[in-house]
Amino acid sequence: MEEFFKAVILGIVEGITEFLPISSTGHLILMNRFIDFTGDFANLFSIVIQLGAILSVVVYFWDRLYPFSREKTAQQRRDVWKIWEKTILGVIPAVVLGGLFADFIEKKLFNPYIVAIALVIGGVFLIILERKGKNTRFDSVQSLTVGAVIGIGLFQTLAMIPGTSRSAATILGAMALGASRAVAAEFSFFLAIPTMIGASGYSLLKSGFSLSSQQWIVLAVGFVVAFLVAWAVIAIFMNYIRRKDFMPFAYYRIVLGAVVLLYFALAAQ
Numbered sequence: 001m002e003e004f005f006k007a008v009i010l011g012i013v014e015g016i017t018e019f020l021p022i023s024s025t026g027h028l029i030l031m032n033r034f035i036d037f038t039g040d041f042a043n044l045f046s047i048v049i050q051l052g053a054i055l056s057v058v059v060y061f062w063d064r065l066y067p068f069s070r071e072k073t074a075q076q077r078r079d080v081w082k083i084w085e086k087t088i089l090g091v092i093p094a095v096v097l098g099g100l101f102a103d104f105i106e107k108k109l110f111n112p113y114i115v116a117i118a119l120v121i122g123g124v125f126l127i128i129l130e131r132k133g134k135n136t137r138f139d140s141v142q143s144l145t146v147g148a149v150i151g152i153g154l155f156q157t158l159a160m161i162p163g164t165s166r167s168a169a170t171i172l173g174a175m176a177l178g179a180s181r182a183v184a185a186e187f188s189f190f191l192a193i194p195t196m197i198g199a200s201g202y203s204l205l206k207s208g209f210s211l212s213s214q215q216w217i218v219l220a221v222g223f224v225v226a227f228l229v230a231w232a233v234i235a236i237f238m239n240y241i242r243r244k245d246f247m248p249f250a251y252y253r254i255v256l257g258a259v260v261l262l263y264f265a266l267a268a269q
Contacts, residue, residue: 003214006037007222011049014222015229018053019189019237021126021168021249022256026115029162030260033112041215043106047203048219052226054196057189060234065190082142087190089146090153094195097157102202105160116260118163122172123253129172130245137178141187148177156191163257166192171246181241189234 013031017024028046032038037045058065067080138144144152155173159166167188174184211219 003218004221006035007045007049007218008225009035010037010045011052011222011225012229014046014049014053014226015056015231016233018050018226018230019057019167019185019192019234021122021165021171021246022253023115023119023122023159023163023165023168024050024053025159026119026163026165029110029115030112041211043110044203045219045222048200049222049226050196051200052223053230054192056227056231056234057193060231061186061189079142083190086141086144086149086187087194090149090156090187090191091194091198093150093153093157094160095198098160098199101160102199105162110162112260112264114161115163116257116264118161119253119257119260122164122168123250123257125172126168126246126250126253129175130247130250135178136180138174138183139180141183141190144174144179144183144187148174148179151177152179152187152191156195166195168249168253181245182238185238185241 010028010031013027014024017027025046032042032046063069065080065083067077067084069077072080138148152170152173155176156166156170158164158169167185170188170191171181171184174187175181179187
């Protein structure tokens with residue numbers, strides 16, 4: 001029963017944080033430490049439940065992502081395929097660099113200290129970008145150029161460092177390259193689909209699918225909770241960024257990172 005309770009808690013944390021620029025992986029690492037949910041299965045769990053959150057993107061943006069609807073015109077179907085083409089192109093840097101460095105990063109960098117430092121640094125960059133004047137060049141995902149898409153994909157690879165936040169890296173990168181805040185967020189969500197499907201599939205293959213029946217159920221509970229929470233968060237977040245900026249998330253990152261560093265510094269004494 002305790003494991004199922006932890007799965008619910010972590011599913012809620014994943015659902016809330018996956019698409020906000022505050023690092024879901026960082027929050028899961030910290031939460032895992034505090035609820036004593038560690039080890040190989042915990043690492044696998046933290047990656048696989050992200051699929052639940054990713055499924056919420058597919059459901060929320062279904063009309064934007066499904067090209068075979070008879071209600072769409074030929075041009076609308078072409079626009080959908082353009083989204084998928086740019087999404088696949090944008091994920092290539094993560095596939096290449098992830099394949100080369102994923103194991104090393106998981107072994108060496110998945111700890112609270114790295115998470116805290118990355119949270120603070122990411123918060124500072126969010127503040128800098130928001131205070132800097134913006135020159136919007138792209139007002140839709142379809143208008144993103146090949147160079148911009150690859151650039152955003154390269155920014156996404158920074159999220160391999162836990163605490164950086166995949167959403168923050170891609171949104172910041174897209175905005176720095178000229179995308180509007182709404183376009184940056186949307187494309188960040190779209191990039192998450194193949195990225196996290198690949199990461200989760202890779203983790204399951206590494207485990208050899210050799211999980212007990214209870215572990216599969218725990219994964220399922222976390223998956224469903226993450227999906228439901230993330231679905232609500234996406235709707236709220238998209239409405240929020242059309243009207244306001246990312247400054248609250250920047251301050252949150254800096255405060256949380258500082259608190260975590262202070263906590264572990266005092267605990268080490």
